[in-house]
Amino acid sequence: DLVTGVQTCALPIYGEVIRGWLGLEVNNLRSPSATIGGLRISSTHLDGPADRAGLRQGDIITHIDDQPVTDGRSTMNSVALMRPGEKISITARRGEETFSVMVELGTRPKTGSMAQ
Secondary structure (H helix, E strand, C coil): CCCHHHHHHHHHCCCCCCEEEEEEEEEEECCCCCCCCCCEEEEEECCCHHHHHHCCCCCCCEEEEEEECCCCHHHHHHHHHCCCCEEEEEEECCCCCCEEEEEEEEECCCCCHHHH
């Protein structure tokens, strides 16, 4: 379970729960075609990890670390289990273009702005 895993790993080391954070909000991409899948970025946090890596609202994330993504909740839970500072590879589509970026995970700020 996500909470147990994070608490077990993070609390003894940091004294608080530390989660990896991409700095974006996603929606599952639902398509009647099985060939189209991924997570549509609905917004990014201003100067957050995704924003700094060049990801934008409307981009469609298809893979993280070469693994296909289809469910936003399980994908964000997996990212949360990683540590801030870890780097992950994200493959995404913007229009007809497919591209990859490296994103260094951060920690969620107490308050944050959305870049959109």
